[in-house]
Amino acid sequence: SQQGEEDPQALSIQEGENATMNCSYKTSINNLQWYRQNSGRGLVHLILIRSNEREKHSGRLRVTLDTSKKSSSLLITASRAADTASYFCVSSSGGSYIPTFGRGTSLIVHP
Amino acid sequence: GAVVSQHPSWVICKSGTSVKIECRSLDFQATTMFWYRQFPKQSLMLMATSNEGSKATYEQGVEKDKFLINHASLTLSTLTVTSAHPEDSSFYICSARQLGYGYTFGSGTRLTVV
Numbered sequence: 001s002q003q004g005e006e007d008p009q010a011l012s013i014q015e016g017e018n019a020t021m022n023c024s025y026k027t028s029i030n031n032l033q034w035y036r037q038n039s040g041r042g043l044v045h046l047i048l049i050r051s052n053e054r055e056k057h058s059g060r061l062r063v064t065l066d067t068s069k070k071s072s073s074l075l076i077t078a079s080r081a082a083d084t085a086s087y088f089c090v091s092s093s094g095g096s097y098i099p100t101f102g103r104g105t106s107l108i109v110h111p
Numbered sequence: 112g113a114v115v116s117q118h119p120s121w122v123i124c125k126s127g128t129s130v131k132i133e134c135r136s137l138d139f140q141a142t143t144m145f146w147y148r149q150f151p152k153q154s155l156m157l158m159a160t161s162n163e164g165s166k167a168t169y170e171q172g173v174e175k176d177k178f179l180i181n182h183a184s185l186t187l188s189t190l191t192v193t194s195a196h197p198e199d200s201s202f203y204i205c206s207a208r209q210l211g212y213g214y215t216f217g218s219g220t221r222l223t224v225v
Binding site: 035041042043045048092097098099102103104106 | 143145147152154155156157160202204206208213214216217218219221
């Protein structure tokens, strides 16, 4: 499977700051989802955005999708130390429906 | 919502033994299941795709004789790591696809081979 790119690969911020992570993918998609993963643990689903949507909000999360650039961004506002985790975008393309992971962004929020 | 139960959540085994990991879709029929592996500080890499009743399709570089996948029913898929070695130590996670509804991930299995 082709992995998308995510940047930054690592992000270190102070509590209260906003964190922005970007993800790019290679093929046309049905939808794109963002997950978080605490160290060595399972995946927690954060938000899904469909290919016909441009922006979606959920609490402190804001996701955008630009299908012309094949990219998505995840913004976490007013970050907390508990937001420290790895964040992955997962895309599902039109033909295969195989969930494909981006490289992930490791976020550290300092209290 | 759709739930995928994955067991065990962690396992320690001796080198040379085999380990079986199960994934069950609890309230839906999974037409397709995907198996992923994640090494420390890396992303999740697709190992294989399995459709109920047919042989799994393995990604390049994944040994099908070492990682046996069985998808005998629409609610159960198993991954057996045969003759495990320390380099097989990893985090394994499954994902089940429900036709028309997308996919759901299991909670993962941490395998440590000693």
